Amino acid sequence: MVAAVIGAILLGLILLAVITVISIYNSLIQIRVSVKNAWSQIDVQLKRRHDLIPNLVNVAKGYMAHERQTLEAVIKARQQAIDASSLKDKVQAENFLSQTLRSLFAVTENYPNLKADQQMKQLQEELVSTENKIAFARQFYNDETGRYNSSIQIFPNNIVAGTFNFQAQEFFEIQDAAEKQAPQVSF
Amino acid sequence: MAYSFVEIERQKTNTIKWVLVFLFFFYIFSFLAIYISAKNWFIAYSAYKYGEHFYWQWFSRQEFIVGLTASIFVIIWQWQVATSQLLERFIGVLGAEPPNKNDSYHKVLINIVEEVSVATGGVKMEPYVIPIMAMNAFAISDFQGRSIIGVTEGLLARLTRQQLEAVVAHEAAHIASGDSLQTTVISSLFEVYNALISGIESTTGGSRISTRSRDNSFSGLVVIVYMILVLSRSMALLMKMFISREREYRADAIAVRLTRDPISLAEALYSITYHWKLQGMPSAEMDSIFTVSPNLTPDQEGNGFMDELFRTHPPALDRIKVLLNMAHEDLQTLVNDVDAKSERIRVEVPQLSGTTDNTQWMVSKNNLWEGPYNLTQIAGLSWFNPETWVKRMDQEGVKLAYDDQELIGFLKQQHQNASGLFCCPKCKIGLQELEYEGVLVYKCPTCSGTLVNERDVQRIIIRPEVGFNDRIKKIGDELDKNTARWSEAKINRNLITLYTCPKCMNDRCKMNRMFYTAVYQVEIDKCFYCGMIWFDKDELEVLQYLIEKRSLTAYDKNY
Numbered sequence: 001m002v003a004a005v006i007g008a009i010l011l012g013l014i015l016l017a018v019i020t021v022i023s024i025y026n027s028l029i030q031i032r033v034s035v036k037n038a039w040s041q042i043d044v045q046l047k048r049r050h051d052l053i054p055n056l057v058n059v060a061k062g063y064m065a066h067e068r069q070t071l072e073a074v075i076k077a078r079q080q081a082i083d084a085s086s087l088k089d090k091v092q093a094e095n096f097l098s099q100t101l102r103s104l105f106a107v108t109e110n111y112p113n114l115k116a117d118q119q120m121k122q123l124q125e126e127l128v129s130t131e132n133k134i135a136f137a138r139q140f141y142n143d144e145t146g147r148y149n150s151s152i153q154i155f156p157n158n159i160v161a162g163t164f165n166f167q168a169q170e171f172f173e174i175q176d177a178a179e180k181q182a183p184q185v186s187f
Numbered sequence: 188m189a190y191s192f193v194e195i196e197r198q199k200t201n202t203i204k205w206v207l208v209f210l211f212f213f214y215i216f217s218f219l220a221i222y223i224s225a226k227n228w229f230i231a232y233s234a235y236k237y238g239e240h241f242y243w244q245w246f247s248r249q250e251f252i253v254g255l256t257a258s259i260f261v262i263i264w265q266w267q268v269a270t271s272q273l274l275e276r277f278i279g280v281l282g283a284e285p286p287n288k289n290d291s292y293h294k295v296l297i298n299i300v301e302e303v304s305v306a307t308g309g310v311k312m313e314p315y316v317i318p319i320m321a322m323n324a325f326a327i328s329d330f331q332g333r334s335i336i337g338v339t340e341g342l343l344a345r346l347t348r349q350q351l352e353a354v355v356a357h358e359a360a361h362i363a364s365g366d367s368l369q370t371t372v373i374s375s376l377f378e379v380y381n382a383l384i385s386g387i388e389s390t391t392g393g394s395r396i397s398t399r400s401r402d403n404s405f406s407g408l409v410v411i412v413y414m415i416l417v418l419s420r421s422m423a424l425l426m427k428m429f430i431s432r433e434r435e436y437r438a439d440a441i442a443v444r445l446t447r448d449p450i451s452l453a454e455a456l457y458s459i460t461y462h463w464k465l466q467g468m469p470s471a472e473m474d475s476i477f478t479v480s481p482n483l484t485p486d487q488e489g490n491g492f493m494d495e496l497f498r499t500h501p502p503a504l505d506r507i508k509v510l511l512n513m514a515h516e517d518l519q520t521l522v523n524d525v526d527a528k529s530e531r532i533r534v535e536v537p538q539l540s541g542t543t544d545n546t547q548w549m550v551s552k553n554n555l556w557e558g559p560y561n562l563t564q565i566a567g568l569s570w571f572n573p574e575t576w577v578k579r580m581d582q583e584g585v586k587l588a589y590d591d592q593e594l595i596g597f598l599k600q601q602h603q604n605a606s607g608l609f610c611c612p613k614c615k616i617g618l619q620e621l622e623y624e625g626v627l628v629y630k631c632p633t634c635s636g637t638l639v640n641e642r643d644v645q646r647i648i649i650r651p652e653v654g655f656n657d658r659i660k661k662i663g664d665e666l667d668k669n670t671a672r673w674s675e676a677k678i679n680r681n682l683i684t685l686y687t688c689p690k691c692m693n694d695r696c697k698m699n700r701m702f703y704t705a706v707y708q709v710e711i712d713k714c715f716y717c718g719m720i721w722f723d724k725d726e727l728e729v730l731q732y733l734i735e736k737r738s739l740t741a742y743d744k745n746y
């Protein structure tokens with residue numbers, strides 16, 4: 001009789017443990033998928049920026065023949081960003097591309113004709129919008145990554161995460177060090 | 188602030204259900220009240236007539252069940268009406284329309300909505316534009332998960348990109364948190380009364396309803412229904428109790444979380460509050476879907492208990508203070524910043540390419556030299572062809588037009604630029620497309636006249652992008668002085684001088700020459716068929732200058 005009760009309690013406990021593990025596992029999977037989605041959203045926006053840059057350079061070329069250096073820097077940075085494969089390289093290359101674009105826009109301030117160009121205006125709006133989308137996508141990705149990283153570290157999730165090999169995700173960070181080495185703009 | 192958007196989704200409250208329960212009890216109560224009073228009145232009347240004693244009677248169980256069923260049916264019917272074509276009806280009442288991709292201001296809105304959607308992790312939202320000068324924005328959603336963010340033209344024209352982004356983020360917050368679904372459905376439920384009342388008024392002839400009703404018993408019923416409806420409409424006030432004012436603070440907080448930019452939102456709120464916000468909208472029931480309550484001026488937003496109870500929005504100033512607190516900034520700085528930002532740098536009036544060129548040519552027509560003409564003028568000469576003899580003013584010698592690379596290149600380009608749609612009603616040459624204040628207009632390269640769609644004229648007027656030179660200002664001021672004698676102002680409507688509409692090309696129905704309005708006496712030619720308006724040289728700019736000078740500044744100073 002006693003053995004039966006103990007057996008039932010044990011069975012119940014095991015069942016409870018299994019259910020808990022399953023639910024934790026599922027919630028972790030959910031967050032991981034959401035992180036992946038967030039990353040693919042960044043990817044979409046980065047791709048869009050890569051597509052816009054050749055047009056921008058073409059339009060700008062017509063007006064600013066003296067700024068060859070800046071334009072070439074942008075094209076080179078774009079190529080690097082496309083070639084980058086690992087997350088870390090990608091982050092670095094994209095950040096560098098952002099800087100070169102920023103310096104390009106700084107230079108365009110000196111060319112009123114270019115600024116007034118209808119096509120340039122449209123491209124600039126598109127690029128501003130894409131930059132914002134990248135920033136927002138990155139912000140969302142980082143938020144989700146933060147949520148994911150903390151959820152695999154808290155108890156008891158860490159046990160489940162350890163068993164099923166859930167690994168911490170890297171953040172998409174803007175490196176301040178790289179920010180400081182902005183290329184010199186020659187006027 | 189530990190919101191993930193998934194969590195917010197889960198936090199939806201049961202407000203809609205409570206409203207339905209409330210309405211249900213209201214219907215049962217009013218049904219029984221009317222029934223009992225009618226019954227007792229009848230009994231009392233017959234008791235008086237036959238000299239019997241009068242006993243007050245309540246209702247029986249059967250009667251209660253009838254009332255219950257009737258109320259349930261009314262609720263179901265009301266729900267059906269309110270939730271079918273939910274968004275379409277709101278769009279219809281507000282006159283909102285999808286943005287035009289060729290309009291650069293609308294393009295910015297489309298982009299911003301996409302950006303904010305990315306920031307929320309992919310909540311789907313459709314941008315819409317209300318074509319009026321007021322400043323406000325709204326968000327509505329339905330049960331199918333479709334959501335719309337609507338923005339007025341005034342907001343698009345006057346806010347900076349960051350401020351607009353903050354407003355859109357605020358609306359997106361309502362959508363993501365499920366607020367907007369609640370407010371949309373509840374507003375729609377109470378809107379049904381309005382629709383019914385106006386329906387009854389239009390069929391029975393409005394105010395005469397009470398005198399007519401004595402004639403027959405059917406009208407008596409109508410009067411009772413009408414009274415119930417009027418009573419229900421006043422419940423729109425009560426409805427506002429169901430809609431939490433906290434939701435605005437929460438939406439502001441989420442918006443800041445999305446854009447990380449509390450200052451821009453505070454600035455936007457400030458400039459909306461102290462402008463025309465949309466007073467006089469079709470119905471007060473729609474208050475709650477807007478960013479800032481449309482129906483109150485800043486000084487009306489009191490703090491008393493009654494104000495608190497019946498208000499759909501917290502006072503804008505309180506919201507601004509919360510936002511400023513987030514950014515550690517004070518009100519005075521904000522006010523200065525907003526004023527500084529509203530003073531936009533004006534650009535010059537855009538011209539067609541080539542009109543500013545200085546090179547000139549002499550052109551031979553039937554062996555006689557004409558000119559000198561510049562490139563655009565040559566483009567307007569109908570008899571000009573590649574075998575015409577030309578002489579460049581800054582060079583020696585005479586050659587055929589097709590030998591002059593610059594000339595022929597320009598003409599080819601003109602040919603490509605020409606819209607191919609319309610011809611100048613004056614010069615009969617192809618009009619060219621030009622982007623002016625964000626909208627597409629058609630400009631004549633020779634006479635500088637402009638063809639604009641009627642709706643786009645409104646947009647051009649509210650957008651403060653183009654600055655005016657002294658010549659335009661002088662013409663405008665001169666016109667302004669003379670408007671006092673408007674009754675004497677004459678328009679030359681001689682049939683020979685009237686234009687044929689470039690769009691309809693109907694010779695028998697010329698464009699009507701008229702003043703833009705009696706107040707702004709700029710002569711325009713308007714086609715009443717298609718709504719296209721032709722402005723002769725400078726007329727459009729003068730009109731803009733006049734309106735900006737008079738109405739906008741006057742209004743802004745009042746507030």
